[in-house]
Each structure stands twice: as C-alpha cells, then as structure tokens.
Amino acid sequence: MSSSFVALRYAVRPQSEAWVLPEGKVPESVPHDRAAERLKSVLSEWARGLDRPVAVARNLAVRWLEETPRVGIDPDVCVLDPPPPGIDEASSLCLWRPGHQAPSVCFEIVSANHPHKDYRDVHERYAALGTPELVVFDPLLAGPASLGGPVPIQLWRLDETGAFERVYAGPGPVYCEGLDAFLTARERHLIVSDDARGEREWLPAVESAERERAEKERERAEKERERAEKERERAEKERERAERLRAEQERAELAARLAALEARVGLDGPKH
Template structure:
C-alpha cells in the first residue's frame, strides 16, 4: 500500500488583480441555504456569541456580511457564511458591509464557510484565495455532509487555513478532526451528523455551549440540586420517623413490662391475703 501524500498549500495573492476584479464580484441577491446548512451556522453563531459574552470581548459575530477591500472596486468582495470581527467596527449593529478602507473596519479574524450542495466547487476551489486577499486571519471550511468534489481534494470534513506572520495564507488542517483554532484558542470537533462542535480541549470533554444551552444546563443543575435536597429532607424525615417509632416501641415495651409487674404484684398481694 502506498503512503498517503501530504500536500502543503500556501497562498500569497495581489488583491487587486484582474482576476479579482472579474470574478470576485459579490452576488446581488442572497444565495439560498438548505435547512441543515442554516441550522449548523445558526448553532455556530450562537456558540461564538456566547464566547464573546463570557470573555467580555469587543467583537462582532455576523452571518453573510459582505467584506469589501478595494475602495475603487467596492463590488469586489466576499460574504462569509459566518465571521468574527474583532474589535467590533463602529455602529456594528447597523453595519451592512465591512469596508476595509474605512476607519475602524478591519478584516475578520475568523471566517467560516459551510460547503453547500449547490456550490461545492466554490468552497474547495477558490474561496481561500479571496480570504487570503482580504486579510482574514483564520478560515474554516466545513463539510460535515461530505459534499466536496474528489477532484479538488474532497470531501474533507474540516479544513483550516491560517495567516502566518509573513502574511502567507497556509492550510494547516485538511481532513477529520479535532483541529485547533488559534483565534479561539479552542478545538473544532466534527460530530455525527451534519454538525460541528467547539471545545476547550482536544478530547472534547469541555464542549462549548450556547447561551440558551448554558441557561438550560444551569436550570437542570438547579433542578437536580433541588431534587437532591428534597430527597435528603425526605431521608432525614424518614430517619426521624424511624427514631420516633423506635422510641415509641421502647416506651410501649416499658409500659407493657410495668403493667405486667403491677399485675404480678397484685396477684401476690391477693394470695397473701388468702393465706393469712
């Protein structure tokens, strides 16, 4: 059996090339998304929202936000399925596009693309070139449903691209998981079904939770604590009842002994009177 080949990919592109101007034009209408695609991204977005909240970061999490980097050609850009921008740009809640030539607008630190059935070639063939061009720090290409074309190296459940200090965009992971995200200081875990999870550790023992999941888990813990307290109180009451019953039995036994002794004394006295 021949050994598997490992191919290391590096990208360094000029973001203002003719190719970019001709083929990297943002779509005028949103591309339809399947329900599995939508659910997965909603869950990942919720995980990132929870991470931003619990780490008190000044960051924005957005879906399908247009990222533009050429002021003279604003139609050129990319709209990641999901992105993390840190620090958050001014008036982030009202932002329609991230324009990197504007003050306070920076390239996303993390972008996530989920391979779709309708456009698998895009996510395997050239999407990383756009992210290399616009300055993204880290890119995940997720293909949990194994939709990627074989001729482009697919299907791979998880690809991670990362920008090196030299500016080169390097694919550092291609295959299954888990794989480490330097931006999040966490691990990406493909799981059964069309999904991905994020964990603090490689073993996946400390999975991230959405705020809703964390609140539900907190309520379940509180409910379990109340149930344990109820059981403990019932056990204490049962112990008290058992102790009371034991004391009552002892009292009844002593009362019976006393009654028996009195009866015996009465008979003895009666016999003594007869024989006087």
C-alpha cells in the same frame, strides 16, 4: 508509489475583479442554512458569556479595498473580536474605517449546490482579507475529489510570515486559536467544545436554556430526594424514640408491678 501529501507554498496574485460581492442574497440550501444558523447561535451564546465585547455575524459583507469597495467576501459566519462601532446596525465591515478590523475567525460552510469555490479559491480571498483563521466546514461531504475533497473540516491559519496556510484537514478535533476551543464534525454540524473529546460542548441558546432547565430540574429532584431521605431518617429516629419510650414505659410498669408484688409479700410475711 507513496500516497503521502506534499506541502506547497507560493504567492497568488489577488483576482480583485473576480471577488466582487454579488448583488442581493445568494440562495442557500436548507442543510447549509441550518448548519450556519446553529453555528451562529452557538458562538453568540459563547460571546454573551465573555467579559469583553465580541460580536458574531452571519453573511456580513467584509470589504478591505477602499478604492474598490465592491470587492470583498461575505462569510457564512464570522467572529468580530473586537466588533466595530455600531455593529448592531452595520451592513458591512470596511477595514479602512476606524475601528473596523478583520474578523478573528471566519467560517465557510460548503454547499452541495456549489462546492467548488470553498475548495478552489475561497482561502485566497481570506488571505487577502488578513483574517487570522478560516474554517471551511463541509457538512455533506460535497467537496470535489479533483480539489482534494471531500474533507469535513479545513483549518487555515495566518502565520507569522503573513502566509495563509492550511494547517489541518480532517474530521477533528482541531484546536481553533480564535475561539480557544476545539472543532469536530458531527452529524452535519460543526461542534465546538472546551475539550478535545467534545464532552464540554458549546450549545446554542435554545439547547443551552434546555440544558439549564434540565439541570435545574435535576437539582430540584436531588433536593427533593434529599428532603425525602431526611424525612425518612427523621421518621426512623421518631420510630426508634417511640419504641425506646415504650420499652422504658414497659420496664417501668414491670418494675412497679414487681415492687407492688414484693410489697404484698413483705406485708403478708411468712406464715407459721
């Protein structure tokens, strides 16, 4: 019996009544919160370095049906490229408003307390929302086997036909178009990097500042080493110069003594 997978594609009727946003904040576990906060910090640091406005939001309510504004989803983390007007004061993203567009990339982090939703139907909401990419990250590998879990990373992508397809499931690395970067699961965190090997990893602000401080310290130490090396070379040259001068002086003194001796010999002359 083959253990390979089969691919299925079929239409799903939106269940708007089941997609009502909850009142208040949904409790999050500590591992879930840490993974989400680190990811937000990583992406925020990346966004600050871009030459265009990009915002990163955490638990921002995203709504797409004006007639039923309570229907929506609040991604654990999402990238707004471009961000809507007044994003710094925004409490929700309403796609029927001018300047409000679907997030370019959304991230859902599977919680051990309720893992089923992120494996069963969360992608249906994002398909209805129209986000180009969805990343479902399972840091604790809590996904139920009955729903194909656990899988460290699932990447869903909107294709040219409008279908929302899971294009990857595994530990990574996998290329994310919305970030132009690679994603890898590592030690309960979703690692973002410029390269597939993860050698040019994106870091959160604190770690980025620490790396920058360490790099400056390394550069300072290197300059100090170079300064010490130049000082050693200078001292060596000075020592060689002093030895050369001393040798020249000794030769001159010897030549003078020889000349004086020869002069005395010449003055005394040979005796008969």
